[in-house]
Amino acid sequence: MSSIPTFPSTDTRLLELVSAARLSTYVDGCAGDLGAAVRLYAWNAAVSAALWQPLGHVEVALRNAMSIALAERQRRSRIARRHTVLWPDLAGAFPGAPDRRRETVEDPVARLHELRNRIAHHQPIWNRDLPARDADVLLVAGFLEADLPAWIARDCRVRALLRARPRP
Secondary structure: OOOOOOOOOOHHHHHHHHOHHHHHHHHHHOOOOHHHHHHHHHHHHHHHHHHHHHHHHHHHHHHHHHHHHHHHHHHHHHHHOOOOOHHHHHHOOOOOOOOOOHHHHHHHHHHHHHHHHHHHOOOOOOOOOHHHHHHHHHHHHHHHOOOHHHHHHHOOOHHHHHHOOOOO
């Protein structure tokens, strides 16, 4: 694929620079083909970078929605001088969720958190269910605001990169 750069030197030199240990997951996934592993490594970096954009949008919107819900909870608690279970108050931050069960929101958010951390630590994500995580991004965005998924998807490169994934 032309938008994923190839390493300017040899694949063997990349193996030295990146380390055999880091590339081993890619080499194993490509049945020992180092050239295919290098292409997969480059694609993994490209799709990781592309995922930062929608993950960042959802992370910021999620934090702000929860902050607003928690501020409202604190205001009500001061007035009523009572303490309640936290989730019922936070559930209001997700008006687009199909129900008010914590798991409805928590499960996709936990999957996105795991993906975000893998990307942040430059770990392989090529062997994860990336179409499902892309769907989780839009699902959680829709829980927060009905128009947010379309806004996120408008400039997102993830689906194009998923279609262009190199095959060993």
